Amino acid sequence: MSSESCPVDFGIVTQPNDIGSVPNLIKELDAGLSSLSGGGNGARHEMLIKARTLTQALETPRETMIKHCWAQTGALAGLNFGIETGLWKLMAKNGDKPQRVEDLASKLTVDAVLLARLMRHLAAMGYLKEVGVNEYQTTNFTKAMSFPTVSGGYFSMTSATGASPLRFHEYSRKRGFKNPADAQDTALMYAYGTDLDTFSWQRSLGYGMHFNHHMGGYRQGRPPWMSADVYPVKERLFDGFEDSPNDALLVDIGGNIGHDLAEFREHHPSHPGRLIVQDLPVVIGQIKDLDPAIQRMEYDFHTEQPVKGARAYYMHSILHDWPDEVCQRILNRIKEAMKAGYSRLLINENVIPDTGVWWETSALDMVMLTLFSSRERTQSDWHNLLEDMVGLKIVKIWSAGNGVESLIEVELAGEEGSSG
Numbered sequence: 099m100s101s102e103s104c105p106v107d108f109g110i111v112t113q114p115n116d117i118g119s120v121p122n123l124i125k126e127l128d129a130g131l132s133s134l135s136g137g138g139n140g141a142r143h144e145m146l147i148k149a150r151t152l153t154q155a156l157e158t159p160r161e162t163m164i165k166h167c168w169a170q171t172g173a174l175a176g177l178n179f180g181i182e183t184g185l186w187k188l189m190a191k192n193g194d195k196p197q198r199v200e201d202l203a204s205k206l207t208v209d210a211v212l213l214a215r216l217m218r219h220l221a222a223m224g225y226l227k228e229v230g231v232n233e234y235q236t237t238n239f240t241k242a243m244s245f246p247t248v249s250g251g252y253f254s255m256t257s258a259t260g261a262s263p264l265r266f267h268e269y270s271r272k273r274g275f276k277n278p279a280d281a282q283d284t285a286l287m288y289a290y291g292t293d294l295d296t297f298s299w300q301r302s303l304g305y306g307m308h309f310n311h312h313m314g315g316y317r318q319g320r321p322p323w324m325s326a327d328v329y330p331v332k333e334r335l336f337d338g339f340e341d342s343p344n345d346a347l348l349v350d351i352g353g354n355i356g357h358d359l360a361e362f363r364e365h366h367p368s369h370p371g372r373l374i375v376q377d378l379p380v381v382i383g384q385i386k387d388l389d390p391a392i393q394r395m396e397y398d399f400h401t402e403q404p405v406k407g408a409r410a411y412y413m414h415s416i417l418h419d420w421p422d423e424v425c426q427r428i429l430n431r432i433k434e435a436m437k438a439g440y441s442r443l444l445i446n447e448n449v450i451p452d453t454g455v456w457w458e459t460s461a462l463d464m465v466m467l468t469l470f471s472s473r474e475r476t477q478s479d480w481h482n483l484l485e486d487m488v489g490l491k492i493v494k495i496w497s498a499g500n501g502v503e504s505l506i507e508v509e510l511a512g513e514e515g516s517s518g
């Protein structure tokens with residue numbers, strides 16, 4: 099490229115991004131060490147961001163580019179191969195001792211040359227420890243890959259849908275670089291030449307169950323909304339609960355294989371009323387180990403809600419999958435079933451802050467953008483959708499901290515009822 103067409107000196111490509119900031123960052127990391135033991139996730143996250151800034155300061159633009167274009171995709175090939183062949187389970191079972199590629203390959207009946215190449219790159223990327231020639235030890239990360247709740251996202255999200263973000267620029271160019279909002283015309287549909295939505299597409303490739311596991315796994319270790327320091331469940335749901343023939347306490351709409359209600363029962367084992375998980379028949383049919391006290395119900399949320407007058411209807415990561423017009427239709431079905439002055443709607447979703455968004459939240463917004471033509475919403479987006487478009491009322495947004503889904507408590511508006 100000629101110097102006229104490029105506004106900066108090419109020399110920056112091979113120089114560290116910000117070498118001058120390195121000494122201070124190291125000092126700050128050192129000073130932060132003392133807060134790590136008692137500071138919880140907040141202190142650890144601060145350290146993580148500083149460590150990332152340090153890595154970026156030391157890295158040259160050329161190295162960052164190679165990392166994105168070669169290294170990370172190559173690591174995904176190796177990680178997926180390990181899931182497919184059972185490598186991570188086998189290594190976890192073998193324990194912390196050094197493990198020879200040849201022995202692993204023979205146990206898994208895979209080509210040892212192939213396995214050696216993949217493991218060598220994973221070690222070069224820090225996911226395995228190299229302890230000798232073709233000999234490796236696991237890390238906590240690769241051990242964790244033996245759990246389906248950790249590995250499930252690799253096939254269902256990355257393999258099944260990865261072309262959507264990677265070809266988003268083409269899709270967007272062909273649509274005039276406008277913010278997409280049509281659930282029938284997504285970047286996933288463009289990238290794969292399909293008219294299936296994301297969930298149907300994942301299932302068509304055989305990754306439906308992997309996605310269910312991913313849904314159960316991604317939230318692990320984050321404060322759930324039903325814990326006392328986020329939402330006062332007793333005061334807001336149990337007090338005033340009406341024992342009636344239809345004594346539904348909580349209806350989880352699009353509740354997948356029931357993990358949220360199972361977690362609710364763990365937190366509140368002596369709750370009153372029924373817990374009901376609703377999802378499409380194909381997903382309800384995949385439920386295996388759910389507490390029998392949780393009722394399973396096949397239901398399409400575009401149709402009339404069969405459970406009327408429940409104490410609470412609940413949706414977790416549902417509305418972010420859909421553009422406003424589709425959400426409006428889903429919400430209207432719930433509104434029709436709510437009992438004035440009694441029923442609440444609880445929406446467990448991100449509320450994007452004006453500044454300082456946590457990277458996991460903006461990452462999920464990219465998933466919504468490139469797989470669904472939908473989005474994570476800001477506070478004003480939520481007011482617009484729930485109040486202006488559907489005529490409900492937001493009672494309160496209960497925050498679980500930056501980067502974690504909030505609980506948006508909603509009731510019927512105005513004269514239709516106030517469930518205070």
Ligand SMILES: C[S@@+](CC[C@H](N)C(=O)[O-])C[C@H]1O[C@@H](n2cnc3c(N)ncnc32)[C@H](O)[C@@H]1O
Pocket residue numbers: 297313314351352353354355357358376377378381397398399400413414415416419
């Ligand atoms: C992003 S997942 C969220 C699952 C669950 N609420 C959670 O947070 O783990 C979206 C869920 O919506 C379900 N879903 C999609 N379309 C649906 C429909 N028309 N009726 C009911 N559920 C649907 C999917 O099967 C999937 O389980």
